[in-house]
Amino acid sequence: MANGNSNGRPGLKIRVGEALGHVRESEVWSSIFRPGSPFRAGYSDSPRNRSYVIMNNVLYHLHPVKVKRHGVRLSYTLCLGGLSFFLFILLTITGIFLMFYYRPTSPAAFNDVAALSTDIAFGQMTRNLHRWGAHLMVLTVFLHMCRVFYHGAYKPPREFNWVVGVILLLLTLLLSFTGYLLPWDQLAIWAVTVGTNMAAYTPVFGSQVSFALLGDIQVTANTLLRWYVLHVLFLPFIIVVFMAVHFWRVRKDGGISGPL
Amino acid sequence: MTEIPEEILRRSAEARAKATGRDVAEVLAEMRGDDSPSSAKEASIEQPTATAAAPTAPEKPLPTEEIPEIPEEILRRAAEARAEATGQDVEVVLTELRQGAPPSISPPQPATAVASQIPVDPPSSIVPEVAPTASGSAAAAPVEQRPDLATLAEQTGIPAHLLERSYRARAKAEGREEPVPGEVDGPVSAPAVAASGAATGSVSTAAPVAAVPEGVRTQRLLTVVKAGAIQQVKKEPTDKVNTWPHLLAIEFVALMVVTVALFVFSAFVDAPLLEFANFNDQPNPSKAPWYFLGLQELLSYFDPQVAGVLIPGIGLLGLAIIPYIDRNPSVKPSDRKLAIMTFSFFVMASGILTIFGSFFRGPGFNFVFPWVDGIFFDF
Numbered sequence: 215m216a217n218g219n220s221n222g223r224p225g226l227k228i229r230v231g232e233a234l235g236h237v238r239e240s241e242v243w244s245s246i247f248r249p250g251s252p253f254r255a256g257y258s259d260s261p262r263n264r265s266y267v268i269m270n271n272v273l274y275h276l277h278p279v280k281v282k283r284h285g286v287r288l289s290y291t292l293c294l295g296g297l298s299f300f301l302f303i304l305l306t307i308t309g310i311f312l313m314f315y316y317r318p319t320s321p322a323a324f325n326d327v328a329a330l331s332t333d334i335a336f337g338q339m340t341r342n343l344h345r346w347g348a349h350l351m352v353l354t355v356f357l358h359m360c361r362v363f364y365h366g367a368y369k370p371p372r373e374f375n376w377v378v379g380v381i382l383l384l385l386t387l388l389l390s391f392t393g394y395l396l397p398w399d400q401l402a403i404w405a406v407t408v409g410t411n412m413a414a415y416t417p418v419f420g421s422q423v424s425f426a427l428l429g430d431i432q433v434t435a436n437t438l439l440r441w442y443v444l445h446v447l448f449l450p451f452i453i454v455v456f457m458a459v460h461f462w463r464v465r466k467d468g469g470i471s472g473p474l
Numbered sequence: 475m476t477e478i479p480e481e482i483l484r485r486s487a488e489a490r491a492k493a494t495g496r497d498v499a500e501v502l503a504e505m506r507g508d509d510s511p512s513s514a515k516e517a518s519i520e521q522p523t524a525t526a527a528a529p530t531a532p533e534k535p536l537p538t539e540e541i542p543e544i545p546e547e548i549l550r551r552a553a554e555a556r557a558e559a560t561g562q563d564v565e566v567v568l569t570e571l572r573q574g575a576p577p578s579i580s581p582p583q584p585a586t587a588v589a590s591q592i593p594v595d596p597p598s599s600i601v602p603e604v605a606p607t608a609s610g611s612a613a614a615a616p617v618e619q620r621p622d623l624a625t626l627a628e629q630t631g632i633p634a635h636l637l638e639r640s641y642r643a644r645a646k647a648e649g650r651e652e653p654v655p656g657e658v659d660g661p662v663s664a665p666a667v668a669a670s671g672a673a674t675g676s677v678s679t680a681a682p683v684a685a686v687p688e689g690v691r692t693q694r695l696l697t698v699v700k701a702g703a704i705q706q707v708k709k710e711p712t713d714k715v716n717t718w719p720h721l722l723a724i725e726f727v728a729l730m731v732v733t734v735a736l737f738v739f740s741a742f743v744d745a746p747l748l749e750f751a752n753f754n755d756q757p758n759p760s761k762a763p764w765y766f767l768g769l770q771e772l773l774s775y776f777d778p779q780v781a782g783v784l785i786p787g788i789g790l791l792g793l794a795i796i797p798y799i800d801r802n803p804s805v806k807p808s809d810r811k812l813a814i815m816t817f818s819f820f821v822m823a824s825g826i827l828t829i830f831g832s833f834f835r836g837p838g839f840n841f842v843f844p845w846v847d848g849i850f851f852d853f
């Protein structure tokens with residue numbers, strides 16, 4: 215009686231194992247995990263189940279059931295597109311957390327951000343993750359673009375997906391830039407002032423462009439509100455739409471390009 | 475008779491041999507030669523593109539009650555077609571069919587039989603068993619008589635030129651140059667007509683399935699389409715692996731590595747927060763976010779309209795239309811030297827400009843050495 219104790223009852227390990235087994239066989243459990251899920255009771259590693267893992271999962275089914283062998287080599291994509299997407303999700307999650315403690319009005323914005331590091335559990339950590347994640351995303355998107363270029367992956371039939379990609383790059387930069395203003399500190403307002411000053415040089419429409427961007431003739435609380443809405447609502451919405459098109463086109467254009 | 479691929483012929487012969495309990499080679503020979511009456515009968519079932527040869531009396535006549543169940547909708551479709559052709563009432567025909575009765579148009583009346591059969595032309599019909607085989611096949615011979623066409627057209631309502639065309643096509647398929655009535659089918663169909671006339675309707679209706687033992691399915695070859703015409707294999711088969719686990723595992727690792735790296739970094743380096751926004755106190759230097767510092771650097775060299783609007787505008791547009799400019803289909807690096815060099819030039823240029831603007835620009839955006847004057851840069 216290796217696992218038994220002195221009472222002759224099965225050991226704790228066995229009992230827990232059995233209990234978990236019952237849970238996995240329960241109706242609730244199997245209603246959550248669709249057939250083919252590795253979490254379901256009786257999953258076995260078969261080609262059929264390997265397909266089901268992908269097909270029956272809302273997230274994984276972004277993937278095709280099978281991919282070209284060279285495509286899974288880490289050195290081919292360097293996972294850069296995937297990581298850009300992952301960072302976007304991470305930024306969404308941390309961003310929602312930050313929104314709970316942030317008011318986009320003039321002194322409040324700065325004070326709320328400052329309070330993150332003093333008053334709020336994990337506030338500083340979340341803010342750090344959000345900020346560094348954002349910078350990293352700009353980097354991964356840019357590097358992703360470079361790797362796509364060097365693989366010639368923009369060539370037919372993928373021309374349009376490259377264009378979608380350029381829009382994604384622009385949206386990524388805009389998301390980052392609009393977020394930059396939100397701490398409402400010296401760094402934020404002056405970086406945005408410098409950045410938007412450039413847009414003011416647009417020929418003919420310069421002052422209109424500048425006004426549309428700032429909601430004023432210079433950076434003010436109007437700008438803050440405007441950029442806040444762009445940052446948390448409008449741009450994420452747009453970028454998600456374009457990402458959907460982007461991923462869909464990757465599939466429709468025959469999966470990942472190559473091999474070289 | 476059109477060319478039927480050898481292996482299909484063989485498969486069909488095997489099935490038939492199995493069904494009828496005969497020798498495969500014998501059946502095959504029959505099918506190839508297409509000369510014996512019994513083969514002709516079955517050829518009309520299995521190879522509709524072949525001569526619409528007349529069936530003969532079955533080897534083993536079946537009692538009526540052994541007619542297998544014919545699905546209702548097929549029966550109805552057949553009945554409708556026949557009713558339309560003969561001008562009878564659908565229900566009447568249907569009842570007749572149900573009872574396995576011979577068509578009310580009796581085989582020995584060639585002209586009428588033809589009329590009844592043209593619309594449900596046996597070669598393309600999906601219901602050879604249901605269609606009154608006897609009269610249907612008997613029709614094959616009279617079709618050869620050209621003069622019938624006009625009458626036929628009148629009776630069936632099918633335009634004469636269509637009948638003419640179908641007649642010609644069939645003649646051609648059978649290898650006849652000029653229609654000579656009865657010439658081709660003569661030896662076969664003459665006895666066939668007699669036989670089917672002699673046979674009772676029910677028997678001849680059941681004839682094709684007569685010899686098939688229960689539980690054995692014979693296949694009917696409706697047509698042979700050359701693969702090239704409708705099936706095009708565009709892609710070479712590629713070497714693929716399952717996404718799960720091969721790709722997902724890698725993605726999971728990549729995701730974990732980045733998450734951990736980001737957490738560790740965030741644990742040690744805090745996001746900057748300077749003093750409260752003060753519009754009367756512009757820091758010197760004032761810098762844009764790092765990804766715009768290349769542009770800000772350009773401002774030191776060019777007019778703001780050029781550096782701030784023209785260059786980024788053209789840059790973005792140029793980036794977007796790369797696929798439409800680069801018409802070189804190759805993805806091999808060795809074939810794309812110019813493209814790679816051009817792109818690399820721009821990437822490096824923007825990288826250098828960005829680094830320069832970030833670290834080598836101090837107060838007044840003047841040139842500094844970061845290791846001498848310090849770093850004027852915030853993330």
Ligand code: HEM
Nearest residue numbers: 291295296298299355359367375376379380382383470471
């Ligand atoms: C938010 C930004 C972006 C995200 C989340 C994203 C995501 C992805 C993902 C997941 C893939 C699958 C292959 C891979 O991981 O490399 C992909 C492929 C691709 N991306 Fe992006 N991308 C983004 C931006 C861009 C940009 C800026 C470009 C180019 C200007 C671009 C062009 C392409 C092209 C052409 C492909 C197909 C590559 C191939 O078939 O090998 N994407 N993208």
